[in-house]
Amino acid sequence: MGEASREIMRQARRQVPEWSTVKVHESLAHQHEAGPEHQDIVLVDVREKHEWNEGYIPGALHVPRGYLELQIEEAVPDKTKTVVLYCAGGIRSLMAGTTLQQMGYKEVISMAGGFGAWKGKGLPFVQPRTLSEAQAKRYSRHLLVPEVGEEGQLKLLDAHVLLIGAGGLGSPAGYYLAAAGVGTIGIIDADVVDESNLQRQILHNTKRIGQYKAESARETIEALNPDVKVITHIERLDETNVARIIADYDVIVDGTDNFPTRYLLNDAALMANKPVVHGSVFRFEGQLTVFKPYEGPCYRCLYPEPPPIALAPSCAEAGVLGVLPGIIGLLQATETVKLVLGIGDPLVGRLMTYDALAGEFNELRLFRDPKCPATNICRCLRYTRLINAEMRGATCATYATSATNATCSAS
Numbered sequence: 118m119g120e121a122s123r124e125i126m127r128q129a130r131r132q133v134p135e136w137s138t139v140k141v142h143e144s145l146a147h148q149h150e151a152g153p154e155h156q157d158i159v160l161v162d163v164r165e166k167h168e169w170n171e172g173y174i175p176g177a178l179h180v181p182r183g184y185l186e187l188q189i190e191e192a193v194p195d196k197t198k199t200v201v202l203y204c205a206g207g208i209r210s211l212m213a214g215t216t217l218q219q220m221g222y223k224e225v226i227s228m229a230g231g232f233g234a235w236k237g238k239g240l241p242f243v244q245p246r247t248l249s250e251a252q253a254k255r256y257s258r259h260l261l262v263p264e265v266g267e268e269g270q271l272k273l274l275d276a277h278v279l280l281i282g283a284g285g286l287g288s289p290a291g292y293y294l295a296a297a298g299v300g301t302i303g304i305i306d307a308d309v310v311d312e313s314n315l316q317r318q319i320l321h322n323t324k325r326i327g328q329y330k331a332e333s334a335r336e337t338i339e340a341l342n343p344d345v346k347v348i349t350h351i352e353r354l355d356e357t358n359v360a361r362i363i364a365d366y367d368v369i370v371d372g373t374d375n376f377p378t379r380y381l382l383n384d385a386a387l388m389a390n391k392p393v394v395h396g397s398v399f400r401f402e403g404q405l406t407v408f409k410p411y412e413g414p415c416y417r418c419l420y421p422e423p424p425p426i427a428l429a430p431s432c433a434e435a436g437v438l439g440v441l442p443g444i445i446g447l448l449q450a451t452e453t454v455k456l457v458l459g460i461g462d463p464l465v466g467r468l469m470t471y472d473a474l475a476g477e478f479n480e481l482r483l484f485r486d487p488k489c490p491a492t493n494i495c496r497c498l499r500y501t502r503l504i505n506a507e508m509r510g511a512t513c514a515t516y517a518t519s520a521t522n523a524t525c526s527a528s
Contacts, residue, residue, distance in 0.1 A: 126211065133214035135229040138238050141201055145176065158199045161192070163213045164232065168205060172242040174235060182209050185216055191263060196222045203228035203235070246271060252344065256298055264460045274300040274344060276457045279366035281354060281382060282306050283334040285437065286372035286396050288320040289446030290453070294370075295338040295345045297454055302338060303366055305350035306330045317439040354378055359385040368453050371395045372446070374432065376423035383408065383416035392463075394452045396445045401438050401473040403445040406464050406483065407452055413466035414485040441473055 136144070141160075148158050162173050163182040173179065180188050182204070193200060200222055202210035210227040217225045228235070236242060248256065248267055252274075259265040259273075276299050280287040283306040291302060308330050310321045320334040331349035338347050350362055354373075359381055363369060369386060371393050373379050379395075386393045392409040395416065408415050423429065448469070455461040468481040 126208070129211040129215050132218060133211050133225055133227050135207070135211075135227050136201065137229055138235045138240060141203075141226075141228050141235075142238075142240050144201075158201060159193050160201050160203070161189070161213075162232075163202055163204050163209055168232075170245060170247050172232070172236070172244050174203065174232070175241060175243050177203075182213055185213055186220070188263070189217065189220070193222075196220075197224070198222075199224040199226060201226045201228060203231050205231045206233055207231040252298075255342075255344075259297070265458060269458045269460075270298060272457055273298045273454070276368070277301040277303065277366045278453055278457075279303040279305065279363060279369045280334075280372060281369060281378070282372035282374070283318070283320055283330040284308075284314065284372055284374070285317045285398065285432070285442030286446040286449060287370065288318045288334070289443045290370050290372065290396075290450040291334060291338060292320060292341065293447055293450040294453060295342045297450070298342065298344055299453075299457070300344060301346045301348065301366075303348040303350060303362070304331045304334050305352065305354055305362060306334075307351055307353045313433075317437065317442050319443070354381065356381060360389065363389055363391055366391065368456050369393045370449050370453055372449075376420075376429065379416055379420075380423075386410065387415055392456055394449045394456070396449045398432075398437050398441050398445055400436060401441065403441055403471040403473075405445055405448050405452070405469045405471075406467060407456070409456075409463065409465045414483045418485055419468070419483060438473055441471075444471060444473070 144158055145160065148156060160174060160177040162169060162177040162179050163185060164179075165181050165183070166179075169179050169181075178192050180192050200217060202213050202217070202225065204210040204213070207227060207230050210231065214225045214227045230237075232242075248260075248270060252270075253260065253267075256270045259270050260267055262269075278294055278299050278301070280291050280302065283291065283304050287304070287306070291304065294302060306329070310318075310325045310328050310330055310333050312323075312326055314321060314330075315323065318330075320337045321328075321330065322333075325333040325336075329349075329351050331351050335347040335349055338345055352358060354362065363382075363385055369382065369391055371379065371382060373382065382393060385391075386408065387410050390410045392407060393416070394405075394407050396405050397403065406419070407413070452463055455463050466483050466485075468483055470479045470481065471477070472479075
């Protein structure tokens with residue numbers, strides 16, 4: 118180290134207080150005991166990614182020194198917090214401390230001796246789970262997004278998502294969820310690929326006409342992303358299998374095309390506490406919402422009774438614009454990713470509508486009846502038969518959506 122560098126370090130030590138590893142450990146322990154309302158210390162690791170991968174102090178935020186000026190204000194927006202910085206040996210953290218002081222942080226500390234001294238004292242550290250080199254390349258655009266990053270990508274890889282149907286809505290939703298790296302995708306569909314499906318159901322192709330849709334979808338998804346495990350359920354969803362099938366999944370994507378199955382899925386998801394990302398389409402119009410148990414209304418709140426058959430023609434009877442399920446299905450995939458990552462504002466208690474001819478999106482607020490009781494079994498159930506048991510629940514009030522046309526999914 119040259120004389121100029123030594124002088125910079127001397128100035129940094131005069132400006133930035135240093136704590137020993139023992140003091141840092143004790144301060145973090147006291148903060149942990151004090152509870153979440155007294156989190157005044159923020160621990161920041163300024164080492165590079167490859168160093169972080171070798172281990173880090175539990176609870177630390179990772180902001181590499183090279184990106185400190187760009188990322189620290191997003192990682193630690195409150196500049197009145199005590200920010201404890203550490204690196205490998207205590208040098209870079211001192212330099213980072215002077216930078217934070219210049220940026221207006223009031224209480225900046227450098228941990229003397231860095232992570233090397235921490236490990237040398239036998240203090241606890243975490244060996245992080247990391248993406249493989251191939252995964253880091255495949256999901257590189259996700260890794261650049263702060264709200265996703267490596268931690269979020271690992272959440273996606275660990276997620277289990279169930280597609281109810283591999284048709285018009287399930288196809289685009291499943292394809293993009295697979296591309297995003299959702300690690301396990303279940304598909305329940307007992308239908309076979311028909312030539313009329315190919316106008317909108319992009320998981321299938323001409324060569325697969327007559328093949329089960331679930332198997333056709335599995336082939337397409339596995340060819341796209343080998344990280345994804347596809348579980349096929351070649352059966353129809355009914356009261357004898359619904360609880361078993363949905364049990365192992367985190368999020369359910371509803372691409373059903375009939376009201377009885379929607380009600381069945383709604384009741385089972387309420388009892389199992391599983392969020393349902395609901396979508397439906399009709400000719401040029403689509404709808405989208407998220408039914409999250411105990412946080413918003415359920416499907417029976419939106420539609421307490423199925424409409425008359427004459428007002429609810431199937432897509433085979435009424436038709437649908439081929440690209441429309443792609444739009445709604447992609448929005449379902451987006452809502453699913455938000456739920457898995459725990460980011461953004463999911464469409465809970467909100468019904469998004471899309472008019473393809475007008476090119477307009479609109480939103481309606483949905484409400485749950487405040488008198489609908491919260492029990493240990495479920496809320497918002499009018500009447501449910503499930504697993505050979507009968508339960509009576511409270512009647513839900515509806516928020517009037519004035520849907521003049523019934524909607525169906527493009528199955």
